[in-house]
Amino acid sequence: GENVGLHLPTLSVQEGDNSIINCAYSNSASDYFIWYKQESGKGPQFIIDIRSNMDKRQGQRVTVLLNKTVKHLSLQIAATQPGDSAVYFCAERGAHFNKFYFGSGTKLNVKP
Amino acid sequence: EPEVTQTPSHQVTQMGQEVILRCVPISNHLYFYWYRQILGQKVEFLVSFYNNEISEKSEIFDDQFSVERPDGSNFTLKIRSTKLEDSAMYFCASSGAGGPDTQYFGPGTRLTVL
Numbered sequence: 001g002e003n004v005g006l007h008l009p010t011l012s013v014q015e016g017d018n019s020i021i022n023c024a025y026s027n028s029a030s031d032y033f034i035w036y037k038q039e040s041g042k043g044p045q046f047i048i049d050i051r052s053n054m055d056k057r058q059g060q061r062v063t064v065l066l067n068k069t070v071k072h073l074s075l076q077i078a079a080t081q082p083g084d085s086a087v088y089f090c091a092e093r094g095a096h097f098n099k100f101y102f103g104s105g106t107k108l109n110v111k112p
Numbered sequence: 113e114p115e116v117t118q119t120p121s122h123q124v125t126q127m128g129q130e131v132i133l134r135c136v137p138i139s140n141h142l143y144f145y146w147y148r149q150i151l152g153q154k155v156e157f158l159v160s161f162y163n164n165e166i167s168e169k170s171e172i173f174d175d176q177f178s179v180e181r182p183d184g185s186n187f188t189l190k191i192r193s194t195k196l197e198d199s200a201m202y203f204c205a206s207s208g209a210g211g212p213d214t215q216y217f218g219p220g221t222r223l224t225v226l
Binding site (some may be wrong): 042045096099100105 | 117153154155162168213217220
């Protein structure tokens with residue numbers, strides 16, 4: 001399958017600080033990327049997405065950056081809160097319209 | 113707020129037995145998916161379903177797996193003869209008329225094969 005991976009398995013941040021979670025992908029033909037949040041015992045929850053014709057997209061407290069040159073995706077969370085503690089996955093749609101590949105996840109720990 | 117539901121929440125079965133995992137996608141959605149997540153590992157795509165047929169499937173989705181949308185509301189995953197390595201969380205997801213983007217996931221079914 002596609003090689004979608006994460007640089008860091010665990011990230012610890014102080015409450016109120018900004019968090020940056022990174023993801024690398026291998027398929028330059030991927031046209032759509034998604035960030036998901038997964039809390040313990042729950043299914044993945046959509047956070048934000050970005051298409052390959054964009055470099056940046058902002059949501060509420062979250063920003064996704066896409067660097068197609070180095071095939072890198074990042075999720076920035078502003079003013080991180082304890083409720084943001086979860087595992088974050090990036091996912092990509094590769095060569096197939098309706099087939100998605102997930103990365104291995106980064107666990108975000110927010111310290112009060 | 114509409115949500116994807118899955119039953120049962122936990123299924124225990126003996127190796128070699130057939131299991132059916134059930135999902136009720138969001139009512140006006142058109143694209144349906146099954147994923148699995150082995151404990152501590154990443155989410156893996158199994159199959160996508162649109163217009164009453166499979167649109168994509170992964171290498172994991174072999175002849176032991178099948179999916180069905182028997183009526184207007186349910187979406188099922190059947191494993192004909194379970195193996196120990198089928199033990200995992202199985203997530204159903206659906207997305208709407210806008211396309212396969214923005215998938216909504218159910219809470220999952222934990223399958224334990226003994």
